[in-house]
Amino acid sequence: MSDLRLCLALAALLFPGAALAADMPDIGFAPPPEVQEFGSNWYLRGDVGYVWHDNPSLAVGGVTEQDIAWGPYKLGGVSFDDSWSAGFGFGVKATDWLRFDVTADYRSKSDFSGNTLGTTFSGSADSWILLANAYLDLGTWSGITPYVGAGIGxxxxxxxxxxxxxxxxxxxxxxxxxxxxxxxxSIALSPNWAIDVGYRYVAIDDMDFRDAADNQLQVRDQSSQEVRIGARYLID
Structure with a gap:
């Protein structure tokens, strides 16, 4: 028995930490919190497109001293050439199925013509289209997400x-x-990049133009159809 006591005493002297550990209660430590990756859901976009202009209703007015032909006449045989567009925008993915963005698109000059009383009028026009848009994403299959949307501006x-x-x-x-x-x-290329291929119909309210000589041009029923391709970048 004395030999056992001597061994225990020597163990306590040589390994004091073990003795104290045996007396300490078992204390658990919580794991560190997981690091959450930040995602803003904001995105940038850029698009190019080809525009088919539906033929509007055109009329000229405002008789001038130089030419009596500028009377209040509606033009017949109106034709409006196609043009191209290029634009940019920014938006936010609000939910898995709802997006909002604001876009600005420039449309290149398009030639137009029409005639009245044997006189042919011709010219060109370019434009800017500014729209605030909302989109409904309809689900994703193999990285492809179809959508529908509408905009005003x-x-x-x-x-x-x-x-x-x-x-x-x-x-x-x-x-x-x-x-x-x-x-x-839209076609996902990576977590941040997507290609967007789409169709857009745009209608514009009636417009009345007047120059310094009081010549007038009235435009009614303006509309166009556009095929667009672009890219979206989701900002981290």
């Missing part, structure tokens, strides 16, 4: 070089209410 149109063979009129830009309908699909 304004369009700024600038007719230029409008002439009847004698008089040429350049008009100041005018802005009017505009709205659009969209449909398409």
């Amino acid at each position: 304004a369009a700024g149109v600038t007719p230029s070089g409008v002439n009847d063979g004698i008089v040429t009129a350049d008009f100041d830009s005018q802005w009017a209410f505009a709205w659009g309908l969209m449909a398409g699909a």
Whole structure:
């Protein structure tokens, strides 16, 4: 028995920590909190497109001293050439199925023409389209997400070089209410990048233009259809 006591005493002297550990209660430590990756859900976008202009209703007015042809006449045989567009925007993915963005698109000059009383009028026009849009994403399959959307905003149109063979009129830009309908699909390339392929219909309210010589151009029933391709970048 004395030998056992001697061994225990020597163990306590040589390994005091073990003795204290035997007397300490078992204390558990909580694991550190997991690091959460930050995602803003904000995105940037850029798009290019090809635009088919539906032929609007055009009329000229405002008789001038130079040319009596600028009377209050509606043009017949109106044609409006196609054009291209390029734009940018930013938005936010509010939920898995709802997105909002604001876009600004420039449409290149498009030639137009029409005639009345044997006189042919021709010119060109370019425009800006500014829209606030909402989209409904319809689910994702193999990285492809179809969507539908709608937008409201304004369009700024600038007719230029409008002439009847004698008089040429350049008009100041005018802005009017505009709205659009969209449909398409996005294709995920990575967690941050997606390609967007879509269709957009845009309608613009009636516009009345006037130059310094009081020549007038009235535009009614403006609308267009557009095929667009672009990219979206989700900001981390």
